[in-house]
Amino acid sequence: MPEGDILRRVALRLSQVLVDQTITYCLFRWPSLAGADLTGQTVERVDAYGKHLLMRLDSGLTFRSHLRMDGAWLVEKAVDGSPASGSRAERWTARAVLANQSWVVIGQRLGMADLLRSRDLERLTGRLGPDVMAEDFDPDQAAGRVAAQGDRGIGTTLLDQTVVAGIGTIYMAESLFEWRVRPDRPANRVPDLPGLLAYARRLLWRSVNARTPTATGLTGRGQTSLAHGREHQPCRRCSTPIAVMRVGVPPLDRPAFYCPTCQPS
Ligand SMILES: [Zn+2]
Structure with missing residues (x-):
C-alpha cells in the first residue's frame, strides 16, 4: 500500500x-x-x-x-x-x-x-492523526497520542491513521527494526517514542528525495529495506531469518516483518 x-x-x-x-x-x-x-x-x-x-x-x-x-x-x-x-x-x-x-x-x-x-x-x-511528514510535525505530541493507545501493539498503532497519518507497513517495519522492538509490543512500553516517530519521518523524507522509493537510502534491487518484504531472508545485522506476523484485527490485519533475534520483544 x-x-x-x-x-x-x-x-x-x-x-x-x-x-x-x-x-x-x-x-x-x-x-x-x-x-x-x-x-x-x-x-x-x-x-x-x-x-x-x-x-x-x-x-x-x-x-x-x-x-x-x-x-x-x-x-x-x-x-x-x-x-x-x-x-x-x-x-x-x-x-x-x-x-x-x-x-x-x-x-x-x-x-x-x-x-x-x-x-x-x-x-x-481533523479525523486523521498528525501527518508524520508535515513541516509542523511535533514528535512529542504525536508520541503522546501513540502512548495513549496503552497496551495496543505498536505495529497496529503506527498503522492507525487516526493516531498518526502517513506510516504504512514498510516504514512501520523498518522503524521498529531500527528500534529493536517487536511489532506486538504494547505501544506504551516502547522506549523513546518521539525518537521512533522522528526516525520514521526521516526515512519517509529520504525516500521522497531519492531517485526511487527506498527505506534504506539504497535503490538497488533487494536493497530498499532491512526487514520489510524479506521473510526467510537473513537479517542484515545477525543473519537470523526475517519473520512476519500479522498485526491488527482481521480482515484489516497487515503483515509486520521483524527479526526474532534483534527484536525479541
Ligand atoms: Zn537480526
Missing part, C-alpha cells in the same frame, strides 16, 4: 503539471462523481495529507483521492487539451482523468475519490 513518501512524490509530480493550469478535459469513472465536470476550473495546489491526495481548485472545491492498495497517478502528454488516442485514460481502470492544454493525469485503480468544499477540509483532516 502506498505510504506517505509515495503520496508526496505523487503530489510533487502532479503539482508540476497541474498547478495554475486550467482544466480542459475531465472524466470520472466513479459512481458518486457521475456528471461532475471540472473543466474551466484552475488547479491551485496539490497536497498530500497522510495517504490522501488533495487537489484544490479555484472554484472552492477540492478533489480528494486515495490510492488504497494498488492505485497510481499517471502523467501523459496531452493533445490539444485532451488525452491522445490510445492513451491509458481509455482503460476502464482509469477512474479519474483530468487534462490541461499540455498534460493529462490519470488516476488508476483509485480506492476512493470525491469532491468536497475546501473549507470543509479541516474538519475532515
Whole structure:
C-alpha cells in the first residue's frame, strides 16, 4: 500500500503539471462523481495529507483521492487539451482523468475519490492523526497520542491513521527494526517514542528525495529495506531469518516483518 513518501512524490509530480493550469478535459469513472465536470476550473495546489491526495481548485472545491492498495497517478502528454488516442485514460481502470492544454493525469485503480468544499477540509483532516511528514510535525505530541493507545501493539498503532497519518507497513517495519522492538509490543512500553516517530519521518523524507522509493537510502534491487518484504531472508545485522506476523484485527490485519533475534520483544 502506498505510504506517505509515495503520496508526496505523487503530489510533487502532479503539482508540476497541474498547478495554475486550467482544466480542459475531465472524466470520472466513479459512481458518486457521475456528471461532475471540472473543466474551466484552475488547479491551485496539490497536497498530500497522510495517504490522501488533495487537489484544490479555484472554484472552492477540492478533489480528494486515495490510492488504497494498488492505485497510481499517471502523467501523459496531452493533445490539444485532451488525452491522445490510445492513451491509458481509455482503460476502464482509469477512474479519474483530468487534462490541461499540455498534460493529462490519470488516476488508476483509485480506492476512493470525491469532491468536497475546501473549507470543509479541516474538519475532515481533523479525523486523521498528525501527518508524520508535515513541516509542523511535533514528535512529542504525536508520541503522546501513540502512548495513549496503552497496551495496543505498536505495529497496529503506527498503522492507525487516526493516531498518526502517513506510516504504512514498510516504514512501520523498518522503524521498529531500527528500534529493536517487536511489532506486538504494547505501544506504551516502547522506549523513546518521539525518537521512533522522528526516525520514521526521516526515512519517509529520504525516500521522497531519492531517485526511487527506498527505506534504506539504497535503490538497488533487494536493497530498499532491512526487514520489510524479506521473510526467510537473513537479517542484515545477525543473519537470523526475517519473520512476519500479522498485526491488527482481521480482515484489516497487515503483515509486520521483524527479526526474532534483534527484536525479541
Ligand atoms: Zn537480526
